Amino acid sequence: MHAEEPPRAARAKRLPRAVRERQILDAAVAVFARHGFHTASMDEISEVAGISKPMLYAYLGSKEDLYVACLRREGERLMAAIEAGADPAAPPDVQLWRGLRAFFGFVAEHADGWRVLHQPASAAGGQFAGELAALRGRMIGLVGRLLVRAVSNGNVAAGIGAATRRDTDGLAAALVGAGESMADWWLAHPDEPVGVVASRLMNLAWMGFGDLVEGRMWVPPHKR
Amino acid sequence: MHAEEPPRAARAKRLPRAVRERQILDAAVAVFARHGFHTASMDEISEVAGISKPMLYAYLGSKEDLYVACLRREGERLMAAIEAGADPAAPPDVQLWRGLRAFFGFVAEHADGWRVLHQPASAAGGQFAGELAALRGRMIGLVGRLLVRAVSNGNVAAGIGAATRRDTDGLAAALVGAGESMADWWLAHPDEPVGVVASRLMNLAWMGFGDLVEGRMWVPPHKR
DNA sequence: CGAAGTCCTTACCGGGGAGTAGGTTGGGGA
DNA sequence: TCCCCAACCTACTCCCCGGTAAGGACTTCG
Structure with missing residues (x-):
């Protein structure tokens, strides 16, 4: 039944740890954003990441650990984006303006990250x-x-x-x-x-x- | 091991359907507010309601049905509270003022209801x-x-x-x-x-x- | 008193998904 | 060339929880 096994070379093999971790986090953020924490399954994340399930546990630990890792990475990115444009010398209205630009900029570029951060809702299937x-x-x-x-x-x-x-x-x-x-x-x-x-x-x-x-x-x- | 079975008369027995349904919804709102949809278990809801599990299914249907019933009841209560103070003749600022009062009033009196409506988050154990x-x-x-x-x-x-x-x-x-x-x-x-x-x-x-x-x-x- | 109907329980089933045991491959060093 | 270890996979186990089958008790009406 496994007749037309794809060449499998398509999945880049034997990558160094750091790269794999990035891939995994990217996949996890995408899946968590779509399904929320509970309805997301580790099987789907591993599939999206192009990797097998035990790898997730080897690299990122339990499902909760993985989720926390996603929250931390996206959260740091968000804060970094906002603080990057900060200029304490500028008058308050300009500061607020820049903060808003940075915030919405983050949402635009990392919509999945924003979803993971903001709606642990979306739990059930819509x-x-x-x-x-x-x-x-x-x-x-x-x-x-x-x-x-x-x-x-x-x-x-x-x-x-x-x-x-x-x-x-x-x-x-x-x-x-x-x-x-x-x-x-x-x-x-x-x-x-x-x-x-x-x-x-x-x-x-x-x-x-x-x-x-x-x-x-x-x-x-x-x-x- | 069931040595000191409590008289069980403590649990009011054989109540009419309407009363039980209210009890069940109250318990469900409390539990969903504390745990969110997925982490909440029907067993806990039935326990809080002082009732056995099949009663939930007999009266309110599936877990999703029950959750929807909670959303609907609390949602209607919220809208009713807001619309109660509405007076289309009043100037806009007064209307907004009354709406805000009503809204926050609802949150104060039905904190659990508000939590159920607003944070399907809180999914995992805090x-x-x-x-x-x-x-x-x-x-x-x-x-x-x-x-x-x-x-x-x-x-x-x-x-x-x-x-x-x-x-x-x-x-x-x-x-x-x-x-x-x-x-x-x-x-x-x-x-x-x-x-x-x-x-x-x-x-x-x-x-x-x-x-x-x-x-x-x-x-x-x-x-x- | 018995029949009927409603309220309510204990005790179970089955599936889905988190987490793991153990084998396989491939590359780098001697 | 051969060994060894790290990366990697297939194929499971096990538990939790949504949902149910089958029967027991109290109340009401003829």
Whole structure:
């Protein structure tokens, strides 16, 4: 039944340890990004890496060790990307600008790494991912319509006038994410009263968007 | 070995179906919140619910069905809480204010529900939860220090002067969450160039915080 | 009292996947 | 040329956990 065994020379043979470890980590990141930790199988990782299973254990240890290794490598890469553009001498707004550029740059270049870092979710086969996405979509839609209404009551900021719908959708997603994140933070600081937390986010969100409505924008220094 | 079998009357016996279903869902939400979907076992859920395993399957179907039921119930509760305070006649800022209050109110009263909805993560036994939390902490620290520096360069907003450190930490968490969320949104709209996404979040974040630095605040109408 | 139906349990099955035992190949040194 | 060791694979074992079969007890109605 193993009639047409492929020449097998296709799989580069007997590589030095460091190279193999890189290959394995790359494969693991890809698989973990697609399936999440639990649904990912060591068999699939070994297959993607073009290697047999015992090699994984010989080089990277248990499945948990391997996952931690992925988290560490991608995490370090992310932090390195952000800190690379850091310039403590620059004014705060420029620093923030550069940090955001670096962050989104990382996401663009290492989408799988970002997925591994951010969504240990996606665990099951996209089944209740649908449920969650639907709920999230409803909330984003709610906020988005609110923003659209607010925009139509004020002056549309010049820079975002062209693709308003896109902008409001993206901003709505950001607001929802900010709310979720602050909620997590709140769980770690339970002594804060509701009003303080809510008004803090309110100040962040509304004052920012209020400025956009009135046509004030932050622009990168020197045309970039 | 089953020497001192407890009277077992402690477990309320022979309850009507509706009550049992509520008990089961409550237990499932608690367990899923603590362990995530995959690491949670039906045995543990049945134990927490004070019931035997086949009852779960008789009443709620498979493990996935049960999980979906939890998502739906908690999701509906969340949406209901938010929509309850909605008043389309109110001005946008008041609407947003009420929505935030309702949202955080839900999180406060149904922390487990929120966890189930938001972090299908936490999958493994808090092991690499630590890894992720550490990375997130570094990023929040980075942003937090940036905000502290920015505040000390401007006028401290009157309302947040007392607990500046807390405020900046919370705002930093919110900004990080907004960034993560917008990153996810971006993955669903890959045609957007980096600069557009980054500057959109920049406008949201900085203009909002810029106002705070200059002492301008949004205040709830009529002292609430 | 007996029949009927519902609630509930113990005790098991089967599959999938983490982890391993042991043999095989190929290259570098004597 | 021959040996030896490191890289590598095939082919298992074993456990955990989702799911179920088959039967027991309490309650209610004729």
